[in-house]
Amino acid sequence: MSLQQNCPVPYKKKVRLSRHTTFGIGGPAQFWAEPGDVSALSDLVRWCRTRRMRIRVIGAGSNILVADRGVKGFVVKLNAPCFCGIARVNGRVIAGAGAPLARLIAFCAGAGLSGAEFLHGIPGTVGGAVVGNAGSGTLSIGDLVEFVVVMDYNGKISKLEAKDIGFSYRRSGLDNVIVLQACMRLSVCAPSVIRRRIAQYARMRRLTQGSGWRSAGCCFKNPGSESAGRLIDACGLKGSRCGRAVVSRIHANFILNDGRAAASDVRRLMRRITSAVKKKFGIRLEPEIRIWQ
Numbered sequence: 125m126s127l128q129q130n131c132p133v134p135y136k137k138k139v140r141l142s143r144h145t146t147f148g149i150g151g152p153a154q155f156w157a158e159p160g161d162v163s164a165l166s167d168l169v170r171w172c173r174t175r176r177m178r179i180r181v182i183g184a185g186s187n188i189l190v191a192d193r194g195v196k197g198f199v200v201k202l203n204a205p206c207f208c209g210i211a212r213v214n215g216r217v218i219a220g221a222g223a224p225l226a227r228l229i230a231f232c233a234g235a236g237l238s239g240a241e242f243l244h245g246i247p248g249t250v251g252g253a254v255v256g257n258a259g260s261g262t263l264s265i266g267d268l269v270e271f272v273v274v275m276d277y278n279g280k281i282s283k284l285e286a287k288d289i290g291f292s293y294r295r296s297g298l299d300n301v302i303v304l305q306a307c308m309r310l311s312v313c314a315p316s317v318i319r320r321r322i323a324q325y326a327r328m329r330r331l332t333q334g335s336g337w338r339s340a341g342c343c344f345k346n347p348g349s350e351s352a353g354r355l356i357d358a359c360g361l362k363g364s365r366c367g368r369a370v371v372s373r374i375h376a377n378f379i380l381n382d383g384r385a386a387a388s389d390v391r392r393l394m395r396r397i398t399s400a401v402k403k404k405f406g407i408r409l410e411p412e413i414r415i416w417q
């Protein structure tokens with residue numbers, strides 16, 4: 125029987141992922157679905173499981189580099205309203221995985237809840253941020269999380285407390301589940317103070333990262349207390365390019381898509397960077413961006 129007759133949710137074929145990533149790079153997803161609710165998601169997950177078909181969840185696509193030939197299986201976007209809600213519950217905020225961080229921050233500022241300001245300018249969703257433990261400076265979203273609600277690849281839903289998630293620098297123990305919701309503990313503060321802090325973060329980002337470029341943020345994790353950007357800069361690689369992929373002249377840890385860069389251009393540039401840093405400093409840089417192939 126064909127996939128069309130069987131699949132429990134509506135889907136599209138060959139959806140270009142370059143349109144769904146901040147890099148603007150990537151070939152097609154074999155199948156693309158936007159389940160309308162948790163039960164549709166669970167039906168799809170179980171259906172894929174019985175067919176040994178891979179499912180990947182995409183958030184805002186701001187931390188992934190998708191291969192030029194695309195990816196097999198389903199790419200699922202949790203953008204239906206039931207995955208994107210944000211609510212205040214006592215001093216906590218419960219946010220759906222599909223909610224953009226920008227909306228979470230605006231919500232918290234309006235509600236007089238402080239603690240999430242450092243996430244300002246990170247163009248991801250709550251789900252993507254929690255999975256990658258996104259952060260800035262010494263702060264990461266895992267520091268705020270009290271629990272997350274997840275679905276495993278059998279369609280089973282459970283609640284995981286922060287202490288069982290294994291948050292560490294740009295990492296969590298959530299790579300093999302689908303995040304549905306995160307509950308974060310914040311503190312009460314005057315909205316005007318929160319807005320001032322957000323403005324400070326915005327200013328800092330404009331200065332250190334520039335704006336208007338297509339990228340996926342930092343390509344490499346900082347090794348220990350070192351800055352990957354400083355190491356790359358010290359290798360003289362700012363402005364270095366492979367095809368249409370170029371190392372930012374403002375932030376050496378950002379690779380930019382200067383037009384119609386291919387994923388292979390970015391990969392080649394990443395290899396050039398890792399080998400230069402290894403040669404000069406003896407340090408092996410680890411990618412921060414996720415590579416989908």
Ligand SMILES: Cc1cc2nc3c(=O)[nH]c(=O)nc-3n(C[C@H](O)[C@H](O)[C@H](O)COP(=O)(O)OP(=O)(O)OC[C@H]3O[C@@H](n4cnc5c(N)ncnc54)[C@H](O)[C@@H]3O)c2cc1C
Binds near residue numbers: 180181184221255257
């Ligand atoms: C200009 C710019 C600045 C950035 N600055 C920062 C920064 O300061 N700090 C920082 O940490 N990052 C930064 N990033 C990187 C990126 O924005 C963050 O990592 C962000 O949290 C990724 O979220 P996303 O929704 O885009 O995830 P995606 O890129 O869509 O996905 C990332 C990974 O998470 C998985 N995923 C997404 N949603 C779910 C879900 N609901 N359940 C299970 N898995 C899921 C995906 O499968 C994938 O493996 C920046 C990126 C850009 C482009």
